[in-house]
Amino acid sequence: MDKIKNILVAVDLYGGSEEVAGVAAGFAEAFSAKLYFLHVERSYPEIIGDPDVPDERDVVASEVRASHRELQELRDKMTPPGVEAVALQIQGRTVQKIISEANALDIDLMVLGFHRDRLHHLLADDVIKRVLNHAHCPVVVVPPPKR
Secondary structure (H helix, E strand, C coil): CCCCCCCEEECCCCHHHHHHHHHHHHHHHHHHHHHEEEECCCCCCCCCCCCCCCCHHHHHHHHHHHHHHHHHHHHHHHHCCCCCCEEEECCHHHHHHHHHHHHHHHEEEEEEEEECCHHHHHHHHHHHHHHHHHCCCCCCEEEECCC
């Protein structure tokens, strides 16, 4: 690895995102690298003309906007002075989107988090394993904070 210029930190915004972002921010500061905060939002099926859920799209849009605001706040809070940072929120399959964004952005290092919560642990474990199997660059896995 010649030089780390671009770092991707993938966060799920469920908890522990600050710790994961902090690790990524430390690397970005140390290497003077650009930092990309990525949140993959699940894809929502389009609901057209269903009289039982007339406001569903508005609810989903509101949730997506709230997640994006949370991602931007995380970026603003965790980015060290002098480090360029971008908040990206995309929809789709988590592993697929993490890998495709890492490739598209020419990422040199990825940072992911791990959960203590059993359900999130199982989901994150699967995501981490699959990202590790497809990554073209080093991946740092941040353990959950001790409680």
